[in-house]
Amino acid sequence: MGSWGIIEMGAPLVPRSTQIFLFLRPWVLPVLLLTLLEWAARTLAPDSDAVAPPSRAFLAFGQALMVSSEEGVLRASLFTLGSAAAGLLIGLVLGVGLGTVLGLSKRAASMGFLTIEVLRPIPSVALIPLSMMVFGFGFRMEISVVAFATFWPMLILTQAAARQVEPGLIEVALALELSPWARMTKVVLPAMLARLLVALRLGVAIALVVAVTVEVAANPYGMGYALMIAQQSLAPDLMLAWLVWIGVVGYGINVLMLRLQHALSRRMGEIPQAQRA
Amino acid sequence: MVPTELLRFEEVGIHLGGREILSPTQFSVTRGEFVCIIGPSGCGKTTLLRAAAGFVQPSTGQVRCNGQVVTGPTRKAAFVFQDYGRALLPWRTVSGNISLALEAAGVPTEQRAARIAKVLDTVGLGVHATKFPAQLSGGMQQRVQIARCLAQEPELMLMDEPFGALDAMTRESLQDEVSRLVQETGLTVLFVTHDLEEAIYLSDRVIALRANPSAGKPSLAAMIEVGIARPRDQLLTKEDPEFLRLRRELYGFLGHH
Numbered sequence: 001m002g003s004w005g006i007i008e009m010g011a012p013l014v015p016r017s018t019q020i021f022l023f024l025r026p027w028v029l030p031v032l033l034l035t036l037l038e039w040a041a042r043t044l045a046p047d048s049d050a051v052a053p054p055s056r057a058f059l060a061f062g063q064a065l066m067v068s069s070e071e072g073v074l075r076a077s078l079f080t081l082g083s084a085a086a087g088l089l090i091g092l093v094l095g096v097g098l099g100t101v102l103g104l105s106k107r108a109a110s111m112g113f114l115t116i117e118v119l120r121p122i123p124s125v126a127l128i129p130l131s132m133m134v135f136g137f138g139f140r141m142e143i144s145v146v147a148f149a150t151f152w153p154m155l156i157l158t159q160a161a162a163r164q165v166e167p168g169l170i171e172v173a174l175a176l177e178l179s180p181w182a183r184m185t186k187v188v189l190p191a192m193l194a195r196l197l198v199a200l201r202l203g204v205a206i207a208l209v210v211a212v213t214v215e216v217a218a219n220p221y222g223m224g225y226a227l228m229i230a231q232q233s234l235a236p237d238l239m240l241a242w243l244v245w246i247g248v249v250g251y252g253i254n255v256l257m258l259r260l261q262h263a264l265s266r267r268m269g270e271i272p273q274a275q276r277a
Numbered sequence: 278m279v280p281t282e283l284l285r286f287e288e289v290g291i292h293l294g295g296r297e298i299l300s301p302t303q304f305s306v307t308r309g310e311f312v313c314i315i316g317p318s319g320c321g322k323t324t325l326l327r328a329a330a331g332f333v334q335p336s337t338g339q340v341r342c343n344g345q346v347v348t349g350p351t352r353k354a355a356f357v358f359q360d361y362g363r364a365l366l367p368w369r370t371v372s373g374n375i376s377l378a379l380e381a382a383g384v385p386t387e388q389r390a391a392r393i394a395k396v397l398d399t400v401g402l403g404v405h406a407t408k409f410p411a412q413l414s415g416g417m418q419q420r421v422q423i424a425r426c427l428a429q430e431p432e433l434m435l436m437d438e439p440f441g442a443l444d445a446m447t448r449e450s451l452q453d454e455v456s457r458l459v460q461e462t463g464l465t466v467l468f469v470t471h472d473l474e475e476a477i478y479l480s481d482r483v484i485a486l487r488a489n490p491s492a493g494k495p496s497l498a499a500m501i502e503v504g505i506a507r508p509r510d511q512l513l514t515k516e517d518p519e520f521l522r523l524r525r526e527l528y529g530f531l532g533h534h
Contacts, residue, residue, distance in 0.1 A: 169364070
């Protein structure tokens with residue numbers, strides 16, 4: 001037997017100590033950075049209005065968790081996430097719908113081309129004054145800006161996804177005389193799905209960024225506004241807490257999206273390389 | 278049984294992008310007949326097949342199937358694409374791909390499983406029903422496509438160089454399998470290939486096309502009956518003097534002038 005025993009028994013080839021090290025490795029850098037910031041904030045800028053030691057930020061966050069008003073962690077986070085999600089939903093539905101039409105029909109694409117290329121470069125933030133006039137402060141104004149911001153990438157990526165549907169598959173659908181509806185739902189949309197999921201992940205990131213931006217710039221709600229309030233009330237610890245929290249929320253959402261993407265790809269018959277014929 | 282005509286090309290000429298692909302061509306295919314179309318690459322054989330399927334509309338003349346002018350694809354004519362990798366839905370299993378044909382034909386859900394099992398059995402894929410196309414070899418993927426075509430219960434099978442991308446061994450076994458299937462089901466087949474031996478081995482009649490048709494030289498170069506008895510055998514048939522004579526006769530049409 002000798003050294004072959006390890007392989008035959010299927011035991012892990014890396015020793016346990018290495019496994020623990022591999023698990024801890026991603027945490028080394030953040031811990032170092034936090035320690036450095038803690039030290040710098042305490043010794044170099046003890047009375048700063050801009051930076052605070054992470055330990056104080058942590059305490060401030062704990063207090064903000066208890067607050068039940070608009071600036072509390074729970075309500076502010078829900079507002080931002082809710083309006084980002086609602087805006088993204090609108091941008092997604094319109095973008096995927098219109099993008100599919102533009103991708104499948106050359107005539108529609110040439111009709112829409114100029115309009116799209118002129119409207120698309122408008123920075124979404126530039127829309128804030130207009131949407132403020134139309135909707136006033138609040139949920140609807142933020143949704144409209146997020147929808148505008150996410151609509152364009154969804155449109156362009158969906159159009160590309162529709163164009164890249166294998167023409168052979170569409171011919172199969174035609175040869176089988178599938179109805180136009182069945183052709184869309186059974187062939188075209190599933191063929192686009194992998195690319196649509198990539199578009200969706202991008203859309204989620206944009207939606208979060210734009211929602212926070214709208215709150216920082218104008219809308220007195222949500223995480224972005226809480227960040228502004230912390231800044232204006234000269235509370236660098238709370239400001240740092242919000243910054244990190246927004247990052248954590250974004251990270252969490254991205255992890256969820258990746259899981260969704262993988263689960264769906266597996267259901268759509270994507271075969272891991274090892275099992276291919 | 279009196280042989281009746283299933284498919285008829287009436288002076289079908291096809292221009293694509295200002296170029297004449299097929300000069301006016303006339304021929305007909307009898308029910309139950311296996312007709313191969315051969316010719317050098319660029320002679321318009323695939324275009325001819327696509328016109329029979331209704332994917333391409335003739336510039337002159339018309340294609341008739343069952344007496345009806347073909348204006349678009351119908352389920353009565355099944356099309357086997359050369360590139361099986363692009364003709365199967367990668368997100369559906371083998372059964373799911375077959376099911377697509379049944380869904381299109383409006384077969385009730387409760388009847389589908391039995392019919393899928395039956396066609397998979399016919400092509401010897403029963404044990405692979407739950408696999409995805411990417412998990413199968415090229416030959417097996419092409420079998421799936423043939424099975425899907427059988428599931429749509431066509432009268433006419435249009436096959437566009439279906440074995441062109443397969444290795445020689447797989448190609449021969451699929452040739453025998455298709456021959457057997459056609460004999461069992463009485464299907465009518467129009468089969469495009471550039472492999473001369475494949476054409477003679479499979480068909481009752483070979484239609485040879487010539488490249489670059491012009492006024493003096495129409496697309497249709499020759500039409501040759503293959504009278505070799507069935508069932509045929511990869512070794513014996515290909516040593517048959519009649520096979521060799523036909524091979525010699527058709528050799529010139531593949532650009533070996």
